Amino acid sequence: MSEFQSEEEFLKAYNPNDYDRLSLTTDILICSVSSEEEENYRKLSKKYFSILLVKRDDYPFKGKWCLPGGFVRIDEELEDAPKRILASETNLHNIYLEQLYTYGSLDRDPRMRVISTSYIALVDKNRLRDKLLPNASWFNVTLLEDEKKMNITLDNGEETISLVIKKTLREQTTDRYKYTIVKNDKLAFDHPLVIAAGLSRLRNKVNYTDIVFNMMPEYFTLGELQQVYEVILGKKLLDPAFRRIIANKVEKTTKVKTGEGHRPSALFRYKVTK
Amino acid sequence: MSEFQSEEEFLKAYNPNDYDRLSLTTDILICSVSSEEEENYRKLSKKYFSILLVKRDDYPFKGKWCLPGGFVRIDEELEDAPKRILASETNLHNIYLEQLYTYGSLDRDPRMRVISTSYIALVDKNRLRDKLLPNASWFNVTLLEDEKKMNITLDNGEETISLVIKKTLREQTTDRYKYTIVKNDKLAFDHPLVIAAGLSRLRNKVNYTDIVFNMMPEYFTLGELQQVYEVILGKKLLDPAFRRIIANKVEKTTKVKTGEGHRPSALFRYKVTK
DNA sequence: CTAATAGTGTCTATTAGACAGTATGTT
DNA sequence: AACATACTGTCTAATAGACACTATTAG
Numbered sequence: 001m002s003e004f005q006s007e008e009e010f011l012k013a014y015n016p017n018d019y020d021r022l023s024l025t026t027d028i029l030i031c032s033v034s035s036e037e038e039e040n041y042r043k044l045s046k047k048y049f050s051i052l053l054v055k056r057d058d059y060p061f062k063g064k065w066c067l068p069g070g071f072v073r074i075d076e077e078l079e080d081a082p083k084r085i086l087a088s089e090t091n092l093h094n095i096y097l098e099q100l101y102t103y104g105s106l107d108r109d110p111r112m113r114v115i116s117t118s119y120i121a122l123v124d125k126n127r128l129r130d131k132l133l134p135n136a137s138w139f140n141v142t143l144l145e146d147e148k149k150m151n152i153t154l155d156n157g158e159e160t161i162s163l164v165i166k167k168t169l170r171e172q173t174t175d176r177y178k179y180t181i182v183k184n185d186k187l188a189f190d191h192p193l194v195i196a197a198g199l200s201r202l203r204n205k206v207n208y209t210d211i212v213f214n215m216m217p218e219y220f221t222l223g224e225l226q227q228v229y230e231v232i233l234g235k236k237l238l239d240p241a242f243r244r245i246i247a248n249k250v251e252k253t254t255k256v257k258t259g260e261g262h263r264p265s266a267l268f269r270y271k272v273t274k
Numbered sequence: 275m276s277e278f279q280s281e282e283e284f285l286k287a288y289n290p291n292d293y294d295r296l297s298l299t300t301d302i303l304i305c306s307v308s309s310e311e312e313e314n315y316r317k318l319s320k321k322y323f324s325i326l327l328v329k330r331d332d333y334p335f336k337g338k339w340c341l342p343g344g345f346v347r348i349d350e351e352l353e354d355a356p357k358r359i360l361a362s363e364t365n366l367h368n369i370y371l372e373q374l375y376t377y378g379s380l381d382r383d384p385r386m387r388v389i390s391t392s393y394i395a396l397v398d399k400n401r402l403r404d405k406l407l408p409n410a411s412w413f414n415v416t417l418l419e420d421e422k423k424m425n426i427t428l429d430n431g432e433e434t435i436s437l438v439i440k441k442t443l444r445e446q447t448t449d450r451y452k453y454t455i456v457k458n459d460k461l462a463f464d465h466p467l468v469i470a471a472g473l474s475r476l477r478n479k480v481n482y483t484d485i486v487f488n489m490m491p492e493y494f495t496l497g498e499l500q501q502v503y504e505v506i507l508g509k510k511l512l513d514p515a516f517r518r519i520i521a522n523k524v525e526k527t528t529k530v531k532t533g534e535g536h537r538p539s540a541l542f543r544y545k546v547t548k
Numbered sequence: 549c550t551a552a553t554a555g556t557g558t559c560t561a562t563t564a565g566a567c568a569g570t571a572t573g574t575t
Numbered sequence: 576a577a578c579a580t581a582c583t584g585t586c587t588a589a590t591a592g593a594c595a596c597t598a599t600t601a602g
Contacts, residue, residue, distance in 0.1 A: 104352025
């Protein structure tokens with residue numbers, strides 16, 4: 001039983017340093033979609049799913065790539081930390097941001113005990129007016145996945161990062177996997193785990209939400225939209241089925257996209273229904 | 275640029291106290307299923323979904339109920355903290371445990387800045403041999419939910435706790451809600467939010483995983499299993515549809531449950547397929 | 549016999565998958 | 576005309592929802 005008579009009295013006598021204190025950071029998986037022109041003028045530009053990485057110019061992990069992130073300040077709301085970092089990294093506000101997972105292995109940071117809450121952010125690259133920070137770079141993502149592992153390849157045009165992550169079913173009763181890094185040469189910390197978790201979350205959510213539209217420009221063709229779904233899901237979709245599914249999520253505009261060497265396509269816009 | 279020549283040198287000079295340090299706690303939503311006998315001997319005993327709460331006997335929030343939890347130790351893996359608390363609270367190991375969400379509002383603890391990573395745990399009450407700790411109690415949960423709010427009623431036979439939580443769609447593109455506590459007299463901290471998040475997660479996961487079996491005894495009838503699904507989903511299910519869906523998740527045993535005032539039912543067991 | 553649950557057969561409605569076809573721009 | 580994509584019609588397969596029916600026990 002407490003020796004205090006009231007909550008005020010208790011709080012006055014309370015010393016926060018009586019308990020273990022540790023550092024909290026946040027890491028952000030910033031995702032977008034990028035295009036690469038094809039040699040054949042008639043073909044559609046190839047779409048890639050891409051993430052933003054930052055090159056560390058200081059210890060620990062000097063010279064390695066990592067997710068944008070930083071310390072959570074003691075006087076800052078948890079979610080404000082990734083927002084602050086996102087704003088400093090992209091000059092964008094009002095970005096789709098979702099908490100992913102909190103990592104707390106004892107050895108995840110060689111400096112000291114650090115817990116990290118990771119977030120996933122989705123941005124439309126067309127809204128990015130300002131240049132990236134000098135150390136930042138977009139990497140195109142290729143994900144090959146099966147029941148037992150994920151092969152992730154990241155490429156920014158100059159450098160290729162290859163990750164292999166082993167998947168172990170945590171229990172028979174769910175779909176939850178424990179991810180273990182099997183191969184990683186160029187990424188700092190446990191960031192391959194964050195990338196794996198983020199990509200899985202996205203692949204999943206794409207099927208029952210409208211999140212892709214956070215990465216789309218205002219006007220887009222259904223072909224482009226389908227490509228984005230395909231690149232996230234890692235498989236081809238059938239046109240009629242795709243169009244049936246997204247039919248009530250988009251609205252046709254009077255605009256048309258022409259000059260592509262084939263039949264022009266109508267431009268659509270995301271339709272808010274709820 | 276760094277003035278250090280190597281990572282070892284850097285780490286040697288590193289002082290953790292140069293950065294903000296805060297306290298991390300963990301809260302656990304321990305879930306189970308309980309039965310209550312009906313007056314009519316022929317009727318099946320009514321099933322309830324229930325959670326474990328602890329009465330605080332100290333400030334802050336003295337006298338209020340809260341989720342079992344505690345501080346994460348600086349030399350302890352993040353997930354070991356809920357495991358340790360779970361073991362001390364129930365004497366059970368190897369329990370289904372899943373990270374829910376990390377809460378970090380500035381004002382969530384009147385003592386100081388505390389971040390809390392919440393977990394959901396599913397237990398089979400029949401495996402609980404030891405008595406509960408003196409301050410702990412199981413509360414039956416009744417959840418009424420619509421697009422705009424959740425009405426949660428918790429009842430342990432002596433006391434009734436009534437919560438109202440407002441749901442606001444965070445963005446048009448997803449199903450994510452921001453939960454705001456509208457009514458809460460008897461629960462400490464932001465624990466109503468944890469309960470709301472946990473119940474939502476469970477309602478969702480029940481549809482595409484086998485997690486319910488973590489709350490079931492080894493042998494059960496399909497009627498009992500259906501009741502558990504119904505109580506978690508908050509709606510009646512049709513027998514044939516239900517049996518179709520769980521058909522390949524369970525296997526019939528030779529055991530039979532009799533003496534219930536109606537046709538005996540076969541006892542089933544969870545079948546591991548993967 | 550009756551109340552209550554156990555368990556099954558089958559029809560219908562809805563949704564997803566597959567394929568074939570027509571339309572229309574650029575070079 | 577040839578190419579490449581835009582866009583649509585329709586058949587089929589798989590799944591979910593609904594209802595009606597039979598079965599079997601304790602009291």
